[in-house]
Amino acid sequence: MASTLLLAFALMLIIEGLLPFLAPSLWRDAFRRITQLTDGQIRFFGLTSMLIGLLLLALAT
Numbered sequence: 001m002a003s004t005l006l007l008a009f010a011l012m013l014i015i016e017g018l019l020p021f022l023a024p025s026l027w028r029d030a031f032r033r034i035t036q037l038t039d040g041q042i043r044f045f046g047l048t049s050m051l052i053g054l055l056l057l058a059l060a061t
Contacts, residue, residue, distance in 0.1 A: 020027040034042070 019030075037045075
């Protein structure tokens with residue numbers, strides 16, 4: 001299980017690093033817009049991301 005978790009974490013880092021590597025100015029602009037959101041909007045985005053992740057995980061197993 002530890003190796004699977006490590007692989008999942010590594011894949012997450014690769015995917016997260018794609019946008020800053022390929023388009024740093026776009027990433028900076030997106031990050032700037034995210035910092036202007038309210039706490040509730042950020043929480044909603046986080047909850048939605050977690051639910052989609054759980055759905056994909058359920059479909060994959």
